[in-house]
Amino acid sequence: MSTISSPPFVISLLLLMSIPLVLVLAPWVLPPKTMPSIPDLDEAEDLALFRRAAVPYFAGSGGARFLRRPTSEPKIAFLFLTNTDLAFAPLWERFFRGHERLFNVYVHADPATRFILPPTPSFRGRFINAKSTQRASPMLISASRRLLATALIDDPANAFFALLSERCVPLHSFRFTYRTLGGYLHLPRQRSYIQVVSDEPGLWKRYVARGDDVMMPEVPFVRFRYGSQFFVLTRRHAMLTVRDRRLWKKFKLPCLRSRNHSCYPEEHYFPTLLDMLDPAGCSRYTLTSVNWTDSVDGHPHTYRPPEISATLIKELRKSNSTYSHLFGRKFSPDSLDILLELADGVIFRD
Incomplete structure (x- = not known):
C-alpha cells in the first residue's frame, strides 16, 4: 500500500500548500495591528500646503519675491476643529461684533460632517480644505497644522x-481677549499659551503607544511632553510647527491597537515640539478651561443647561495663577440659549 495516499501525508501536504494562501489573505482577514494612518495623498497635499506657509514671501511681477508684511493691526x-454643527456660532457672533478688523475665522470640518444649521456671517466661507479626522490617530494633528498653515x-x-x-x-469679551493677547505683541519676545507638562501620570504608556522604541532617537522619553489639545500660538511658533x-x-506613526x-x-x-525648539517662548499653561474631574472615555465633563450660571462662568475664568482663562469647554449644544442670556450681562462684562 502506497504511503502517498496515507491521511497524515495528505494533511501535511495540504497545510504546506496553504501557507502562501494564508500569507496573501492574512492582511484582509486578520485585524490590523495599528490604528489608521494618514493616507499618502493627504500627506502629500499637506506637505505642499506647509511649504507655502513656511515661506513668508510671495511672488511679484517678473518672478521677484517680496516679504509679506502686515497691512493692518x-x-x-480663531481656528475651529469640528465634526458637528457649529451650535455656538450665534454666541461667537456676539463676541466678534464690532471687531471685524481684528480677527479671522478658519474652520476645519471633517468631510463626513452633515451640517443642519446654516453658517452665520463670521463663519460663512471660512471653511478650509479639510481631511478626515479620527481619535487615537495623528489625523487631529494634521488638521490643526492645516488650520495654522491656511491662516499663515x-x-x-x-x-x-x-x-x-x-x-x-x-x-x-473680545476687547478683554484681544487686550490680553495684544498686550504681548509689543514685547521683545512673545509667548505662546500652550500647556507643557513633563510629569503627567501614565506618560510612559503614552510614549510607547506606537511601540517600545519607535520614537527614538528624535524624541527621547525625557523630552516627551503632554499638554491640552487647545492652545494659542504666536505667529513664530505657528511657522515652526508647519x-x-x-x-x-x-x-505621524499610527499607534498600536493594543x-x-x-x-x-x-x-x-505640539507641547513636545515647542518645548524642544523654544522652551522659554512657552507659557506652559493653556487659556482654555477644561474640567477633567469626571471624564468619560477620554472626554472631559460636558456642561449642560442646569449647571450653567453666572457663578460657573466666573469659576471657569479662574486659574491657578494670575492669568484668566479666555475660553471654556465642553458645553452641550442645548446650552446655547442660556449662554446667550448670560452673554451681555456676565460673559462679555469683564
Missing part, C-alpha cells in the same frame, strides 16, 4: 492663532 486667528498664508496680520473646538465658548519634518515623522487607550497624539506633538 495685529489680528487673532491667508493674512500676514494674523499674530496669534487660537485653536478651539465646536464645543468651546468665550469666557470674556516647518517641522523631523518630529513629525515620528508622531495600546490605543494611551494614544492621544494631539496632546503631545
Whole structure:
C-alpha cells in the first residue's frame, strides 16, 4: 500500500500548500495591528500646503519675491476643529461684533460632517480644505497644522492663532481677549499659551503607544511632553510647527491597537515640539478651561443647561495663577440659549 495516499501525508501536504494562501489573505482577514494612518495623498497635499506657509514671501511681477508684511493691526486667528454643527456660532457672533478688523475665522470640518444649521456671517466661507479626522490617530494633528498653515498664508496680520473646538465658548469679551493677547505683541519676545507638562501620570504608556522604541532617537522619553489639545500660538511658533519634518515623522506613526487607550497624539506633538525648539517662548499653561474631574472615555465633563450660571462662568475664568482663562469647554449644544442670556450681562462684562 502506497504511503502517498496515507491521511497524515495528505494533511501535511495540504497545510504546506496553504501557507502562501494564508500569507496573501492574512492582511484582509486578520485585524490590523495599528490604528489608521494618514493616507499618502493627504500627506502629500499637506506637505505642499506647509511649504507655502513656511515661506513668508510671495511672488511679484517678473518672478521677484517680496516679504509679506502686515497691512493692518495685529489680528487673532480663531481656528475651529469640528465634526458637528457649529451650535455656538450665534454666541461667537456676539463676541466678534464690532471687531471685524481684528480677527479671522478658519474652520476645519471633517468631510463626513452633515451640517443642519446654516453658517452665520463670521463663519460663512471660512471653511478650509479639510481631511478626515479620527481619535487615537495623528489625523487631529494634521488638521490643526492645516488650520495654522491656511491662516499663515491667508493674512500676514494674523499674530496669534487660537485653536478651539465646536464645543468651546468665550469666557470674556473680545476687547478683554484681544487686550490680553495684544498686550504681548509689543514685547521683545512673545509667548505662546500652550500647556507643557513633563510629569503627567501614565506618560510612559503614552510614549510607547506606537511601540517600545519607535520614537527614538528624535524624541527621547525625557523630552516627551503632554499638554491640552487647545492652545494659542504666536505667529513664530505657528511657522515652526508647519516647518517641522523631523518630529513629525515620528508622531505621524499610527499607534498600536493594543495600546490605543494611551494614544492621544494631539496632546503631545505640539507641547513636545515647542518645548524642544523654544522652551522659554512657552507659557506652559493653556487659556482654555477644561474640567477633567469626571471624564468619560477620554472626554472631559460636558456642561449642560442646569449647571450653567453666572457663578460657573466666573469659576471657569479662574486659574491657578494670575492669568484668566479666555475660553471654556465642553458645553452641550442645548446650552446655547442660556449662554446667550448670560452673554451681555456676565460673559462679555469683564
